[in-house]
Amino acid sequence: MTPAFDLVVVDLDGTLIDASGRISLGNREALGRVKGEGLRTALCTGRPLFACRAALAQVPLTGPHIFCDGAWIGDERNGAVAAWPLAGEVVRRLIDYCRYAGLGLELYTTDAYYAELPPGQSELPAAAGPRIQAQRQGVDPVLVRDLESVLEWETAIKANLVLVGPEKRAIREGLAQAFAGCLRLGVARSAEFPEADFVNITDARVSKGAALVTLAEHLDIPIARTLAIGDGPNDIPLLQTAGLGVAMGDAPPEVRSLAGYVTKGLAEDGVAAALARFFPPP
Numbered sequence: 001m002t003p004a005f006d007l008v009v010v011d012l013d014g015t016l017i018d019a020s021g022r023i024s025l026g027n028r029e030a031l032g033r034v035k036g037e038g039l040r041t042a043l044c045t046g047r048p049l050f051a052c053r054a055a056l057a058q059v060p061l062t063g064p065h066i067f068c069d070g071a072w073i074g075d076e077r078n079g080a081v082a083a084w085p086l087a088g089e090v091v092r093r094l095i096d097y098c099r100y101a102g103l104g105l106e107l108y109t110t111d112a113y114y115a116e117l118p119p120g121q122s123e124l125p126a127a128a129g130p131r132i133q134a135q136r137q138g139v140d141p142v143l144v145r146d147l148e149s150v151l152e153w154e155t156a157i158k159a160n161l162v163l164v165g166p167e168k169r170a171i172r173e174g175l176a177q178a179f180a181g182c183l184r185l186g187v188a189r190s191a192e193f194p195e196a197d198f199v200n201i202t203d204a205r206v207s208k209g210a211a212l213v214t215l216a217e218h219l220d221i222p223i224a225r226t227l228a229i230g231d232g233p234n235d236i237p238l239l240q241t242a243g244l245g246v247a248m249g250d251a252p253p254e255v256r257s258l259a260g261y262v263t264k265g266l267a268e269d270g271v272a273a274a275l276a277r278f279f280p281p282p
Contacts, residue, residue, distance in 0.1 A: 003037075003039065003278070003279050004225065004243075004244075004278070005039070005225050005226060005227040005243060005244065005278065005279075006039060006040060006221045006222075006225045006226070007039070007040040007041075007042070007215075007216060007219060007221045007225065007226045007227070008031075008034060008039055008040070008041050008042070008226075008227050008228075008229070008275070009041075009042045009043070009044040009066065009212060009215070009226065009227070009228045009229070009238070009242070010031070010041070010042070010043060010044065010228075010229045010230075010271055011043075011044055011045060011228075011229060011230035011231060011232065011235050011238070012043055012045040012046075012047060012052065012055060013045070013046070013047070013136075013188060013189065013190045013191065013198075013232070014188075014189050014190060014191055014231040014232055014248065014250075014251075014266060015229055015230055015231045015235075015248055015266065015270070015271060016043075016055070016059075016271055017055055017191070018191055018266060018267070019190075019191040019192040020192075021054065021055075021138065021192070022058070023055060023058045023059050024269050024272075026269035026272040027059070027269050027271045027272045028058060028059045029272070030269075030271060030272035030275040030276065031059050031061065031271070031275070032059065033275070033279075033281065034275055034279050035060075035061065035062060037279070039062075039279070040062045040219055040221065041061040041062050041063075042061055042062065042063055042064060042065045042066065042215065043055070043056070043061060043063075043065040043066065043067075044065070044066040044070075044208050044211070044212065044228065044230070044235075044238055045065075045066065045067060045069075046068065046069040046160075046186060046188040046198065046200040046234060047067060047068075047137060048067050048068050048072070048108050048110070048113070048157070048158075049065070049067050049072070049074070049075075049076065049110070050110075050111060050112070050139060051137035051138065051139050052065070052067065053076075054138060056076075063075040064078070064081050064215065064218070066208060066211040066212065066215060068108060068157050068158040068200070068202065069158060069186045069188070069200035069202050069206065069207070069208060069234055070084075070186075070202065070206045070207050070208045070209070070210055070211035070237075071083065071084050071085065071086075071157050071158045071202045071203065071206045071211075072084075072110065072157050072158075073211055073214060073215055073218070080110075081214070081215070081218050082211075082214050082218075083157065084202070084203045084205055084206050085155045085156060085157050085203070086155075086156045086157065086158065086159065086183075086201075086202070086203055087182075087203070088151050088155075088156075090179070090182050090183065091107070091151060091156050091159065092148055092151070093179075094159060094179065094183070094201070095116075095147045095148055097175070097178060097179075098161070099116075101171070101174075103129075103161055103171070104116075104124070104128045104129035104130050104161065104162065105147065105159055105160075105161060106129070106130050106133060106141060106159060106160040106161070106162075107147055107150055107154075107156045107159050108156065108157050108158045108159065108160065109150075109154040109155060109156060109157060110157060112141075112142050113130075113133075113139070113141050113142070113160070114141055114142045114143075114144055114147060114150050115128075115130035115141040115142075115143055115144070115147075116143075116144060116145070116146065116147045117143050117144065117145055123143075124143070127164075129160075129161060129162030129163070129164075130162070132162045132164075132193060132196060133160065133162055133198070135192070135193075136190055136192055136193060136198070158200055158201060158202045158206075159201040159202075160198065160199060160200055160201060161175075161197075161198075161199040161201065162196055162197070162198055162199070163196065163197040163199060164195055164196045164197075168197050172185055172187070172197070172199060175199075175201075181204055182203075182204055183201055183202065183203065183204055184201070184202050184203065184204050184205075184206055184207065185199055185200070185201055186199070186200040186202065186207065186208070186233070186234030187199055187200075187232065187233040187234055188200060188232045188233075188234050189231070189232045189233075191266060200234060207237040207238075208230075208234060208235060208237050208238035208241075209237030209238050209240060209241035209242075210237070210241075212226060212228065212238055212241050212242060213241060222243075223241065223242070223243060224243040225243055226242045226243045226244075227242060227243060227244045227246065227274075227278060228241075228242035228244070228245050228246065229246040229247075229248070229263070229270070229271055229274055230245075230246075230247065230248070230251070230255070231247065231248035231250065231251040231255060231266070232251070232252075232255065233252065233254065233255060235247075235251075235255060236254070236255060236258055239255070239258060239259050239260075240258060244260045244261060244278070245258070245259045245260050245261075246259060246260070246261045246262070246263050246274045247259035247261070247262050247263070248262075248263060248264075248265055248266060248270045249262055249263055249264045249265035249268065249270055250265035250266060250267075250270075261274070261277075263277070
């Protein structure tokens with residue numbers, strides 16, 4: 001039977017990797033099988049490329065991949081296919097906003113991410129968002145005294161906040177209102193830190209769905225022949241854009257309700273189950 005899809009894109013946190021950062025044997029074998037059958041396979045994640053190297057080493061995919069919640073498309077070997085960085089003046093406003101609100105903003109470039117030290121301190125507080133992010137990504141931030149100084153030599157691809165606690169929704173809503181029309185907020189979740197919202201902050205034009213359209217065009221694949229698998233609120237545009245959007249079984253109800261198909265949960269190798277359903281082994 002000829003598969004109905006030519007490109008499979010898979011979210012990372014909460015979809016493909018577990019709380020220890022590993023990809024199960026079942027998921028590795030399933031992705032390897034469909035790749036071997038000639039399908040294009042790619043990640044679609046909020047993380048930057050430099051925080052995905054360990055995952056890509058576990059399961060080599062064809063690429064190119066979607067990183068930074070849709071703001072950067074490319075791979076290690078060939079570089080960028082497309083990118084939508086943040087505007088410098090908007091980033092400066094965002095830095096001021098987060099300083100005033102006491103939020104631990106992170107700025108991401110193609111090669112590193114940066115966090116600002118509190119005045120008079122030589123290290124970040126133990127509960128600071130960038131510390132949580134470092135544990136999740138396996139990459140430490142570059143600590144600077146002034147985040148604005150980063151913009152003198154780097155271009156910010158995205159920003160990020162790690163929000164924990166009862167006020168996180170109100171913080172997100174206030175930020176979205178303050179930067180309406182300039183920025184887009186995409187909330188990702190992690191199996192390792194289920195209590196945290198990892199808020200990807202990108203240019204308003206950016207989403208995983210828009211990036212999928214660009215990637216499919218680059219590969220000369222009709223969007224109707226794409227299959228996407230995800231679990232988080234930031235995956236909703238991806239699942240709605242793909243020819244078939246597949247939600248993980250343990251995704252929030254608002255994600256599952258918008259998917260064309262719901263697979264098993266992360267602990268049950270939901271990615272492998274979905275691939276077996278739509279790309280049956282011979």
